[in-house]
Amino acid sequence: xxxxxxxxxxxxxxxxxxxxxxxxxxxxxxxxxxxxxxxxxxxxxxxxxxxxxxxxxxxxxxxxxxxxxxxxxxxxxxxxxxxxxxxxxxxxxxxxxxxxxxxxxxxxxxxxxxxxxxxxxxxxxxxxxxxxxxxxxxxxxxxxxxxxxxxxxxxxxxxxxxxxxxxxxxxxxxxxxxxxxxxxxxxxxxxxxxxxxxxxxxxxxxxxxxxxxxxxxxxxxxxxxxxxxxxxxxxxxxxxxxxxxxxxxxxxxxxxxxxxxxxxxxxxxxxxxxxxxxxxxxxxxxxxxxxxxxxxxxxxxxxxxxxxxxxxxxxxxxxxxxxxxxxxxxxxxxxxxxxxxxxxxxxxxxxxxxxxxxxxxxxxxxxxxxxxxxxxxxxxxxxxxxxxxxxxxxxxxxxxxxxxxxxxxxxxxxxxxxxxxxxxxxxxxxxxxxxxxxxxxxxxxxxxxxxxxxxxxxxxxxxxxxxxxxxxxxxxxxxxxxxxxxxxxxxxxx
Numbered sequence: 001x002x003x004x005x006x007x008x009x010x011x012x013x014x015x016x017x018x019x020x021x022x023x024x025x026x027x028x029x030x031x032x033x034x035x036x037x038x039x040x041x042x043x044x045x046x047x048x049x050x051x052x053x054x055x056x057x058x059x060x061x062x063x064x065x066x067x068x069x070x071x072x073x074x075x076x077x078x079x080x081x082x083x084x085x086x087x088x089x090x091x092x093x094x095x096x097x098x099x100x101x102x103x104x105x106x107x108x109x110x111x112x113x114x115x116x117x118x119x120x121x122x123x124x125x126x127x128x129x130x131x132x133x134x135x136x137x138x139x140x141x142x143x144x145x146x147x148x149x150x151x152x153x154x155x156x157x158x159x160x161x162x163x164x165x166x167x168x169x170x171x172x173x174x175x176x177x178x179x180x181x182x183x184x185x186x187x188x189x190x191x192x193x194x195x196x197x198x199x200x201x202x203x204x205x206x207x208x209x210x211x212x213x214x215x216x217x218x219x220x221x222x223x224x225x226x227x228x229x230x231x232x233x234x235x236x237x238x239x240x241x242x243x244x245x246x247x248x249x250x251x252x253x254x255x256x257x258x259x260x261x262x263x264x265x266x267x268x269x270x271x272x273x274x275x276x277x278x279x280x281x282x283x284x285x286x287x288x289x290x291x292x293x294x295x296x297x298x299x300x301x302x303x304x305x306x307x308x309x310x311x312x313x314x315x316x317x318x319x320x321x322x323x324x325x326x327x328x329x330x331x332x333x334x335x336x337x338x339x340x341x342x343x344x345x346x347x348x349x350x351x352x353x354x355x356x357x358x359x360x361x362x363x364x365x366x367x368x369x370x371x372x373x374x375x376x377x378x379x380x381x382x383x384x385x386x387x388x389x390x391x392x393x394x395x396x397x398x399x400x401x402x403x404x405x406x407x408x409x410x411x412x413x414x415x416x417x418x419x420x421x422x423x424x425x426x427x428x429x430x431x432x433x434x435x436x437x438x439x440x441x442x443x444x445x446x447x448x449x450x451x452x453x454x455x456x457x458x459x460x461x462x463x464x465x466x467x468x469x470x471x472x473x474x475x476x477x478x479x480x481x482x483x484x485x486x487x488x489x490x491x492x493x494x
Contacts, residue, residue, distance in 0.1 A: 106307030108314050108321075114304060115154075115297045115322025117253055120329060121378030122206055123294030125371055126428050127330060128337040128352040130290040135278040136338050140331055142284050143291055147327045149441075150295035152464060152474055154319045156444040157301045159463040160451055162310050166460060173302060175439070176389075182447040182454070191443055192393070198435030199386040202293075203379070203413035204420075205427035210375040211417065213368055223418050233376060234410045237383045238401055245380070252377045259370040260329070264336050266363055267356065271339035288481050289432030290425075294330065295323070298440040299385060312463055383409055433485040441478030445471050 131139035179191040215225025357364040390405035
């Protein structure tokens with residue numbers, strides 16, 4: 001349960017729509033402790049409601065409560081988190097309370113880990129192949145630059161998310177809700193279509209690559225491997241309850257880390273210094289879409305903002321700190337793989353991972369294991385994300401898992417993966433260009449611009465500095481990459 005902190009300008013509540021007539025429409029939610037008005041209606045009424053809350057709870061605080069303590073209100077039996085006595089605003093927007101009404105603040109370290117775990121997925125498998133021609137030095141600077149871009153866009157999403165929670169008075173608002181608030185119905189449609197496209201493109205890539213790994217292990221045709229991969233992991237996502245699924249995913253993530261360290265240690269022993277010194281800056285633009293895809297974590301920013309109680313400082317630390325972990329991993333991974341390949345083989349159109357597997361009987365099983373585990377962790381997250389999105393779009397009851405959204409999630413990408421063989425890199429490139437750079441590049445910039453300068457929404461929190469030039473730079477950079485990739489695909493201009 002989420003209750004307002006005492007020194008806030010707003011009174012957001014996770015379990016209350018703030019509009020009394022809509023309370024009965026919030027399924028499986030409890031009413032909040034205080035009946036307040038929407039922030040967009042009148043700031044004075046909000047402050048008056050806040051003052052009434054303070055007057056009700058102040059005697060408890062005077063009689064021994066300390067700022068930051070969770071105390072019980074004798075009038076209504078609720079729990080509130082008191083702010084500082086000097087009236088200054090606390091850094092968080094509300095207090096997350098457990099069933100026992102005790103304060104349960106989110107962990108910055110845990111949130112940073114969530115960012116890192118979401119980022120490190122199947123995208124890392126494609127990095128050596130797409131950066132092969134550019135070389136290690138050029139690709140390292142590209143990876144660092146894209147990481148910086150990803151951090152900024154993630155902070156833009158967090159900024160709009162926190163302001164949306166303040167205005168709508170509910171935690172855990174989705175990207176679609178943010179687009180609806182800032183961009184209207186047209187923006188919502190664009191965000192929804194892009195969201196579905198991104199998930200389908202990535203699921204096609206995961207089924208294609210994961211099915212190939214399974215087929216190689218079982219010595220069966222590729223379609224059998226793809227079917228086994230999709231049915232097994234998709235079935236686990238559908239049948240397992242959230243607690244069991246969390247344990248399965250946690251075990252897979254731990255196995256990813258172990259296999260990554262083992263593979264890194266083996267590959268690093270054969271690194272060629274001359275291979276690392278090679279650079280081809282003309283090939284850098286072609287690497288950007290897949291590198292951008294590798295740094296995607298933005299879909300869990302609303303979860304982080306809710307877990308950290310809207311504390312902007314903590315959210316910023318989690319996003320920046322969590323992004324530095326995959327940055328380090330990607331650079332080490334790229335250096336170990338590209339540096340282990342014979343320089344005479346560099347530049348041909350062959351996946352460096354395949355070359356490395358053929359060079360050693362020891363490395364091959366490690367690469368196969370790491371590939372399967374990385375794909376499996378990403379696959380689970382995107383299946384759950386898309387199935388939840390479709391369930392919400394179909395207006396299905398929340399709570400129990402429904403077969404229809406899971407079928408719509410799993411069948412189309414499976415058919416496409418079988419129809420178009422070996423589409424792993426093409427699907428990742430399309431997802432990075434027309435999915436990631438639109439949904440998590442252009443749209444966050446446009447939403448922030450509308451919120452800050454449109455004059456139709458409340459914008460009290462600004463996380464990203466730089467004003468209009470910074471927003472234009474982010475949106476312009478994403479638009480340039482998309483336009484270049486489109487012209488290259490259609491006309492072969494580049």
